[in-house]
Amino acid sequence: MxxxxxxxxxxxxxxxxxxxxxxxxxxxxxxxxxxxxxxxxxxxxxxxxxxxxxxxxxxxxxxxxxxxxxxxxxxxxxxxxxxxSRKGNCLDNACVESFFSHLKTEKLYINKCKSEEELEQALEDYIYHYNYKRRQKKLKKRAPIEYRHAFTA
Structure with a gap:
């Protein structure tokens, strides 16, 4: 720290x-x-x-x-x-669009948050899950952090 x-x-x-x-x-x-x-x-x-x-x-x-x-x-x-982005060019933020799509379908549409605090906690939980636990086909069936560590090792 x-x-x-x-x-x-x-x-x-x-x-x-x-x-x-x-x-x-x-x-x-x-x-x-x-x-x-x-x-x-x-x-x-x-x-x-x-x-x-x-x-x-x-x-x-x-x-x-x-x-x-x-x-x-x-x-x-x-x-x-x-x-x-320019009209018809979604490639410059495709990774962010993909993330938000997964966030909505895997977390927010399933768990309806009743307060701002619940929403913040749900977002933090999902970001942790996405980076450390969620396996992705394009990353050789590894979570992003796991893939990065394997890639740099």
Missing amino acids: LNGKRRLRMNKTFESIFWGIHFMHPEFGRPRITDELNENGYLINHKKVYRLIAGAVLHSDSGFQYTSKLYSSRLEDYGIKGSH
Whole structure:
């Protein structure tokens, strides 16, 4: 746990330095901020810098409720950028779509939750089950964690 606390403290320090550079030099783009961080001893992935500059991004499908002006303006109010796949291209989030399909059919349609706490517990239970217990044909009849350990061994 100490490692997690240390990482959190380092992230907070990194973010404060990032925002300091960003406010001192608002004209700097991602490459220049990345270079500045590297010069200050933070060997950081340029994608992390991009995510901080871009802010939060919510990726969803192109359903009418997610592409409406009202929904987009609500996201904007919270400083979140909406992201959608192109029409007819479900491949960029196929694994997430598959997971949610399994979640609904194997857990939520069977167990009707009566409160938010029950729903949260049901989600946590299913995510654990999905990662550690649920065997998948495409993973040589292994659970994802089991497959990853076998693959890296």
